[in-house]
Amino acid sequence: MFELLKKYTEMPGPLGHEHRVQKAFMDDLKPLTDEIQLTNTGNVVAHFPGEGRKIVVFGHADEICYYVLSVSDEGFLRIVSYATLRGEKVSYPYCLVGQKALVIGDEKDARGVFATPSAHVLYQKEREQPLDTWSVHVDIGASSSDEVAELGIHPGSPIIWNPTTERIGKKAFGKAMDDRFAHAVMLELAKRLEGSELSCDLYMASTVQEEIGLKGAEDLRRGGYDISLALDVGIAGDYPTLEKGRMPIKLGDGPALVYKDGFIHYNIEIIKELRRTAEKNGIPYQHGIFTLYGSDSGVMMAGGAKPNLIAPPCRYTHLPIEMVHLDDIENTIKLLYHYITK
Known part of the structure; x- marks a missing residue:
């Protein structure tokens, strides 16, 4: 499972x-x-025929990203967040600085770094100021704007951070x-379904443009599904720099039913059906409520599905x-398997 997770998380997909x-x-x-x-909008939809309710299990393919806003004469890239139209600037600038970058050019990708002036060249007053949009740039090693253009990079080119996916014990x-993770779950689920009898008419889907407002799901909802089972990351709050009680979801205690x-x-x-399935099969799960959050299932009700x-x-x-x-990934697969099979 880790190798499949590593394959899909390291893949560029801004x-x-x-x-x-x-x-x-x-x-x-x-x-x-x-x-x-x-589909015409870029969604992938796969069908696993069966009898019963029409269920779609799905996740989104896009990832957090930035875009080239402008290119300096010296070949540095000014950036803007994917979420700028929602009123944000460059989100999480402190996590950007020092990260490897990958710029998606027209024909090929260019490696680089997210950077900002170091303390050796900043005045004390400047060191104390928070980072803002114009404090972060991407350096791809180019020496001029012409060199950047030759790489097929221009305003509008997407940029992602570019770490490798690593494993520490049972954590990744x-x-x-x-x-x-949803793609790894769906693929492993599909493998385990071979030779099993479905209790539903099953679809699996990978949507686009979730991070900017559930755009791909707005197309997917036209599929006439009875039940939508969105797969997305839960919000864990089990670390010491977050006050206890703000988010009681823990790693290793099973998927959250939100x-x-x-x-x-x-x-x-459907939540109660999933809970009964988990309890019958000894699968751990958690109860969740996420306030600063949304998922693709948020628009599926408009297409007639019971959203989950x-x-x-x-x-x-x-x-x-x-x-x-x-x-938690394995228990998500088990929960889905037992829910959709006889």
Whole structure:
């Protein structure tokens, strides 16, 4: 499972440029089902025929990213966050500085670093000021704007942080656990379904542009599903720099069944079905409510589905060091398997 998780989390798939993730997902699904569709909006939808309620299990392919806003004469890249239109500047600037960067050019990628002036050249007053948009740039080793242009990089080119995904015992950390763990879960689930009898008509999907407002899911909801089971990272609060009680979700205690987030209340009937399935099969789970949060299932009700969210806990979300517990990933697969099979 870790190798599959590593494959998908390390893959570049910034918002609006999810094609590499989608192609890999389709290629990995081909031995498992004959019915795979790439929609006009860029979503991937796979069908596993069965009898009963029409259920879709899905996650999103896009990841947190930045974009080139301008290129200096000397070849440095000024950046802007994917979320600028939501009123944010460069989010999490302190986590950006010192990170490896990968700039997605027209034909090839360019490696670089997120950087800011070091303490050796800053006055004391400047050191005490918080970082802002213009304090962070990306250095790809170019010496001029012409050199940048030759690499196919220009305003609008996406930039992601570019760490490797690592494992420490039963925990794994890296970028894009949000939401590429879902692809690993769906692929492993599809493998385990071979030879099993489904209790539903099952679909699995990978959506695009979730991070900017659930855009791919707005297309997916037209599929006429009875139940939507979104897979997304849960918010873990089990570390000492967060006050106890603010978020009681813990790594290793099972996936969170989420009742409500900042957009929607999930379907209580299906939550209770999932709880009974977990309890019957000895699968640990947690109760969750996430206030500063939203998932693709938030728009599925408008298409007639009963919306739900299954969320394995994750520490340090929307950072390049997102950490998950492999037991929680495994228990998510087990919960889904027992829920959709007879």
